[in-house]
Amino acid sequence: MIGALRKIGAIGVFFGRILAGIVPALARPRLIVHQVYNAGARSLIIIMLSGLFVGMVLGLQGFDLLQRIGSEDVLGIGIALALLKELGPVMTALLFAGRAGTALASEIGLMRATDQLTAMEMMAVDPVHRIVVPRFLGGVIAVPLLVAIFNVIGLYGAQLIAVQQMGIDAGSFWSQTQGAVKIEDVTEGVIKSLVFGVACSLIAVYEGFHSAPTAAGVGLATTRTVVTSSVLILLLNYLLTAFYL
Amino acid sequence: MRPNRALEIGTGLFILLGFVALVFLTTQLPSSGLKIREAGVYHLTATFENIGDLKEGAPVSMSGVNVGRVAHINYDSKQYKAVVDINVDSGYDKIPDDSDASIQTQGLLGGKYIALTPGGSETYFKDGGRIGFTQSAIVLENLINKLFASIAGKGKDAAEDAAPAKEGVK
Numbered sequence: 001m002i003g004a005l006r007k008i009g010a011i012g013v014f015f016g017r018i019l020a021g022i023v024p025a026l027a028r029p030r031l032i033v034h035q036v037y038n039a040g041a042r043s044l045i046i047i048m049l050s051g052l053f054v055g056m057v058l059g060l061q062g063f064d065l066l067q068r069i070g071s072e073d074v075l076g077i078g079i080a081l082a083l084l085k086e087l088g089p090v091m092t093a094l095l096f097a098g099r100a101g102t103a104l105a106s107e108i109g110l111m112r113a114t115d116q117l118t119a120m121e122m123m124a125v126d127p128v129h130r131i132v133v134p135r136f137l138g139g140v141i142a143v144p145l146l147v148a149i150f151n152v153i154g155l156y157g158a159q160l161i162a163v164q165q166m167g168i169d170a171g172s173f174w175s176q177t178q179g180a181v182k183i184e185d186v187t188e189g190v191i192k193s194l195v196f197g198v199a200c201s202l203i204a205v206y207e208g209f210h211s212a213p214t215a216a217g218v219g220l221a222t223t224r225t226v227v228t229s230s231v232l233i234l235l236l237n238y239l240l241t242a243f244y245l
Numbered sequence: 246m247r248p249n250r251a252l253e254i255g256t257g258l259f260i261l262l263g264f265v266a267l268v269f270l271t272t273q274l275p276s277s278g279l280k281i282r283e284a285g286v287y288h289l290t291a292t293f294e295n296i297g298d299l300k301e302g303a304p305v306s307m308s309g310v311n312v313g314r315v316a317h318i319n320y321d322s323k324q325y326k327a328v329v330d331i332n333v334d335s336g337y338d339k340i341p342d343d344s345d346a347s348i349q350t351q352g353l354l355g356g357k358y359i360a361l362t363p364g365g366s367e368t369y370f371k372d373g374g375r376i377g378f379t380q381s382a383i384v385l386e387n388l389i390n391k392l393f394a395s396i397a398g399k400g401k402d403a404a405e406d407a408a409p410a411k412e413g414v415k
Binding site: 037040044142144178185187189 | 252253255256258259260262263264266267269270271273274275300302303304311351356
């Protein structure tokens with residue numbers, strides 16, 4: 001119990017250090033661009049593939065469900081809202097934690113294990129400014145963009161099944177969806193994705209930065225990153241949804 | 246760090262793709278979303294006795310063609326009527342000013358929309374125009390109640406009709 005409290009406190013303090021380091025880190029935009037590439041652009045394939053298949057399975061399952069009660073024309077609404085508000089942010093954040101979070105944690109953990117971070121401190125370079133903040137910002141920038149891409153590809157996949165395969169009229173599919181989706185639904189998803197981006201990136205850099213400087217320590221940090229961020233994402237998702245509804 | 250062209254192009258492409266997706270989601274998906282150009286519409290108002298479950302953002306159609314959307318729905322507490330503001334795309338500027346607006350249902354249980362039926366006037370609606378002839382939403386429950394009432398009524402009538410007939414037989 002005390003241990004958990006201490007860890008939450010330590011993450012909070014570390015978050016404060018990162019926030020304080022954001023302004024100096026902006027002076028080196030190339031470092032941030034590099035991390036946006038690592039965290040975002042290199043996660044594109046997995047996000048797009050997952051989005052496509054999630055959208056397609058929603059199309060199949062939604063069609064099967066709605067066919068039983070004879071209102072297939074609301075399929076688009078269900079899928080769009082499910083993607084925008086829940087599946088898009090949550091699935092993307094979970095995939096991001098697995099794909100990019102682990103890479104961040106093990107990279108920083110290995111720097112810790114090979115004394116690169118200590119060497120930086122010796123040279124009066126703050127590793128939080130130089131290493132941690134650009135990676136954190138890269139993740140925070142990447143996640144909302146990945147979520148938006150996931151949603152669009154997911155909608156396309158759902159449309160593929162609903163319109164091309166199941167024969168729902170394309171016009172009614174989109175007009176029903178457009179009529180029912182409100183701008184608040186979209187902003188809710190964007191806010192969720194921002195929060196998840198901060199949470200995922202923070203956990204990853206924290207675990208990496210505070211890993212034990214051994215091979216086992218790096219492995220443990222990577223595992224902890226996935227476990228902690230997954231649970232945190234689902235917990236935050238529940239809290240945000242409860243707050244919004 | 247030495248500049249890396251492929252990396253920068255990849256990052257730029259990713260950010261561009263992300264923002265295109267975001268713009269699509271915020272402008273194209275919701276009907277009440279941020280429209281890039283709102284200038285291409287003109288406004289009409291119509292008052293209805295009962296709008297059923299008409300919602301903001303519902304389509305406005307003429308002969309089944311989507312010509313605009315419901316912008317706002319307000320309640321006029323002086324007339325005890327619903328006031329519906331409609332945005333009509335400015336491409337459809339030849340709507341006779343004696344056209345009537347009725348609230349219809351898409352399918353049996355689908356959403357409500359406003360159908361405009363053109364009148365015969367030579368003059369057309371202008372921005373801020375008011376649709377004089379309106380027809381309220383048909384509320385399914387009221388219809389069912391009326392149906393049952395009329396069936397019950399008919400049963401009674403039939404009984405009353407039958408009684409004198411019997412007398413006639415005597």
